[in-house]
Amino acid sequence: MAEAPVVPCRACHGLLHSPVGMKEVIVVREWDADAFHRRVLDLESQGYTSRRDSYSISPEMDPQTGKIVHLYTMEMSRAVSSDRKIGSSDQ
Numbered sequence: 001m002a003e004a005p006v007v008p009c010r011a012c013h014g015l016l017h018s019p020v021g022m023k024e025v026i027v028v029r030e031w032d033a034d035a036f037h038r039r040v041l042d043l044e045s046q047g048y049t050s051r052r053d054s055y056s057i058s059p060e061m062d063p064q065t066g067k068i069v070h071l072y073t074m075e076m077s078r079a080v081s082s083d084r085k086i087g088s089s090d091q
Contacts, residue, residue: 023077023078025076027076033070036074049077051074057073058070058071
């Protein structure tokens with residue numbers, strides 16, 4: 001099965017949009033755990049569903065400091081009506 005294209009969205013910090021069937025899938029990516037959880041809660045209040053099986057924490061090394069930092073990532077999806085353009089902002 002071919003993967004759906006992922007399109008960066010200029011309107012949403014840390015989000016990627018990808019049309020999958022009749023759902024809009026976004027990827028939430030944050031370096032700060034508190035910012036990540038606030039963003040997930042905000043998106044859930046807008047009708048997105050967390051895809052908990054996609055949740056990951058990836059250790060990355062900051063090349064300037066050599067310190068390990070963590071990238072928090074999770075996919076979220078919601079149904080898309082036929083009259084709404086994928087990637088359009090509701091805000």
